[in-house]
Amino acid sequence: MINLIFVCQGTDVVEGIIFDSTEVGDLYLKSDSFKRMTNLRYLDIYYNISNGSICNVHLPDGLECLSDKLRYLQWDGYCLESLPSTFCAEMLIELHMTHSKLKKLWDGVQVQICLEV
Amino acid sequence: MVFVRIVKPSSPLSHARIESDFIKDIVEDVLHKLNLRYPYEIKGLVGVKKNYDQIESLLKIESNDVGILGIWGMGGIGKTTLARTLYAKFYSQFEGRCFLNVMDETNKYGLNGLHNKFFSSLLEEENLHPDASYIESSFSVRRIARKKVFIVLDGVETLEQIEDLILKIDVLGPGSRVIITTRDKHIFSQFSKCEIYEVKELDKHDSLQLFSLTAFRENHPKIGYEDLSERVIAYCQGNPLALKVLGANLSSRGKKEWENELKKLQKIPNRKIYNVLKLSYDDLDCSQKAIFLDIACFFRGESKFHVTHMLEACEFFAKSGIEVLLDKALIQLQLFWHWQFKSETDGLEMHDLLQEMGQEIVNHESKDPGKRSRLWKAEEITDMLKENKVSRGCNHFYMKIYVCDYKI
Numbered sequence: 001m002i003n004l005i006f007v008c009q010g011t012d013v014v015e016g017i018i019f020d021s022t023e024v025g026d027l028y029l030k031s032d033s034f035k036r037m038t039n040l041r042y043l044d045i046y047y048n049i050s051n052g053s054i055c056n057v058h059l060p061d062g063l064e065c066l067s068d069k070l071r072y073l074q075w076d077g078y079c080l081e082s083l084p085s086t087f088c089a090e091m092l093i094e095l096h097m098t099h100s101k102l103k104k105l106w107d108g109v110q111v112q113i114c115l116e117v
Numbered sequence: 118m119v120f121v122r123i124v125k126p127s128s129p130l131s132h133a134r135i136e137s138d139f140i141k142d143i144v145e146d147v148l149h150k151l152n153l154r155y156p157y158e159i160k161g162l163v164g165v166k167k168n169y170d171q172i173e174s175l176l177k178i179e180s181n182d183v184g185i186l187g188i189w190g191m192g193g194i195g196k197t198t199l200a201r202t203l204y205a206k207f208y209s210q211f212e213g214r215c216f217l218n219v220m221d222e223t224n225k226y227g228l229n230g231l232h233n234k235f236f237s238s239l240l241e242e243e244n245l246h247p248d249a250s251y252i253e254s255s256f257s258v259r260r261i262a263r264k265k266v267f268i269v270l271d272g273v274e275t276l277e278q279i280e281d282l283i284l285k286i287d288v289l290g291p292g293s294r295v296i297i298t299t300r301d302k303h304i305f306s307q308f309s310k311c312e313i314y315e316v317k318e319l320d321k322h323d324s325l326q327l328f329s330l331t332a333f334r335e336n337h338p339k340i341g342y343e344d345l346s347e348r349v350i351a352y353c354q355g356n357p358l359a360l361k362v363l364g365a366n367l368s369s370r371g372k373k374e375w376e377n378e379l380k381k382l383q384k385i386p387n388r389k390i391y392n393v394l395k396l397s398y399d400d401l402d403c404s405q406k407a408i409f410l411d412i413a414c415f416f417r418g419e420s421k422f423h424v425t426h427m428l429e430a431c432e433f434f435a436k437s438g439i440e441v442l443l444d445k446a447l448i449q450l451q452l453f454w455h456w457q458f459k460s461e462t463d464g465l466e467m468h469d470l471l472q473e474m475g476q477e478i479v480n481h482e483s484k485d486p487g488k489r490s491r492l493w494k495a496e497e498i499t500d501m502l503k504e505n506k507v508s509r510g511c512n513h514f515y516m517k518i519y520v521c522d523y524k525i
Contacts, residue, residue, distance in 0.1 A: 011487050011488050013482070013483070013487075013488045013489065013490055014487065014488075014489065014490065014491075014492065015490045015491060016411065016414065016415055016490070016491045016492070017491075017492045017493075017498060018414070018415050018492070018493045019492075019493075019495060019498045020227065020495050021495070022227060022229075023227065023495040023496075024495050024496065024499045027499055027502065027503070029502055033502050041431055042411075042415060042427075044415070048226075048227060048229055048230070071427060071430045071431055072427055091430065093426070093427065093430045094427070
């Protein structure tokens with residue numbers, strides 16, 4: 001029997017991503033899309049809110065992990081109600097989640113952090 | 118007090134603004150008008166005068182026709198400086214004005230953002246947030262058509278970036294001027310009437326002066342450094358950016374280190390300006406390199422305060438690192454209007470050529486975007502994340518096997 005491994009191309013080399021999702025079509029991400037990017041410290045996903053478009057980055061299976069090394073997280077139009085429960089925001093200093101469905105930041109307990117929202 | 122006495126408490130005007138607000142408005146208005154009348158002089162710009170005089174005559178500022186002036190030349194040669202100088206000198210004579218860094222605006226906010234800024238600056242509307250919606254109505258086009266405007270489209274890379282804006286040029290009010298700067302002369306082939314000026318490189322004398330100003334803070338090389346300086350400037354091909362960056366890099370360093378740098382310069386193939394600039398980058402330490410790359414890929418034009426805060430958190434020693442980059446002329450400070458703080462603040466600016474160099478360095482890390490440290494191109498990010506996409510229901514799926522990287 002062959003065990004299939006779906007390889008996520010993002011590796012632990014990736015430190016920062018700035019992504020203008022207006023420029024691309026609908027994108028359906030698997031829940032572990034960011035799993036291997038363990039050194040990600042800057043993530044900025046935005047889109048042009050002005051022309052009435054909605055965010056086209058979808059997470060049909062939820063989101064499992066985000067790098068614990070994130071300092072900056074912006075995800076406009078984030079489509080889930082909470083951030084991954086495994087996400088440890090100890091290093092986060094900025095969080096921007098405009099036009100998102102976010103209701104609570106985490107399920108579960110978090111270490112207190114120095115966050116400026 | 119005058120206003121308060123005249124208006125009875127019952128009058129609706131008593132709810133009007135207080136006197137100090139009026140005074141503030143008046144002061145702002147007077148300052149604005151004075152600012153417009155204040156003559157602009159070329160100061161501290163070496164070798165710009167020669168180019169400038171020729172270019173000013175091409176602009177034919179007295180003519181009542183709509184004029185287009187194209188400025189082209191290699192990166193770092195001083196196109197933006199020339200356009201800025203012209204803008205600063207003449208903008209007060211126009212009813213509407215805008216100066217757009219096309220490459221930077223498009224990268225950050227897309228074509229929509231560029232158009233928003235174009236209209237809001239020309240119509241002087243306080244719609245400066247690039248994301249804010251702006252409906253480009255035929256009404257606003259008609260309003261622009263009645264104005265004498267001065268437009269600078271700086272750093273145009275492709276025709277698509279300005280195609281829609283050019284359409285508006287035909288309807289601009291009489292006496293309007295448009296300046297376009299680019300490295301690609303073909304951009305101008307689209308215009309029927311367009312004066313084109315190629316920016317000339319600095320001659321040896323001006324090169325040496327500019328270099329000395331950054332390396333020694335004097336008009337001439339320090340005694341004992343004359344020969345070394347001449348050898349160094351030979352690699353800059355009269356390119357002001359290269360002269361400044363090299364000068365800043367060698368400033369306050371001993372002769373041995375100069376010889377060392379010269380050895381490195383000699384090894385550069387084709388004497389490309391890009392490689393001359395990269396020497397300065399190579400001299401940075403690890404965290405300074407990271408700061409430079411972060412600014413090139415993510416933070417160009419952002420507030421210094423914000424970026425420092427962010428990069429300090431990344432443990433890059435940003436406060437001192439940013440100062441080093443400023444000293445090495447790899448970045449500059451530029452005041453900009455911060456829409457969120459509603460005040461002017463220091464922004465981190467970087468020359469287009471240096472930004473490209475930074476992005477190029479990141480691109481060279483790997484052919485595979487997933488193995489690069491920084492990602493900013495939407496298509497590459499999509500491709501990388503898509504690799505991870507699994508079609509549902511397992512009707513088809515693909516397998517990637519990297520023999521060397523992963524165990525299966």
